[in-house]
Amino acid sequence: MAWFIKTETFRPETIALTIEQRSSYLKAHRAWIAQQAACGRQIRSGxxxxxxxxxxxxxxxxxxxxxxxxxxxxxxxxxxxxxxxVTWQLQEWIPVSGDGWP
Structure with missing residues (x-):
């Protein structure tokens, strides 16, 4: 299995939304991440x-x-x-050093 990194930033239209308007989307995103992790996908999000x-x-x-x-x-x-x-980018990540994580 390979490692991948997705980076993202809010679109200007998203930034213009109130916190309350963005909240439901952020909750759905977090729930999706939690569900994927619960199914065993190796994932870190923040x-x-x-x-x-x-x-x-x-x-x-x-x-x-x-x-x-x-x-x-x-x-x-x-x-x-x-x-x-969001605008986003996906790239494969090839770790070459570290303490064992990931």
Missing amino acids: FLVDSRRRPGGGGLLIFQASSYVDALDWVRQDPMILADL
């Missing part, structure tokens, strides 16, 4: 913050898939992508 720990820098998803095509098919099921709320 959002980016600035030096004052304010969100708004986008999100990061690290996960395993058998191929780029499978990763792309899977990531397109993300509720944030389905709702067209």
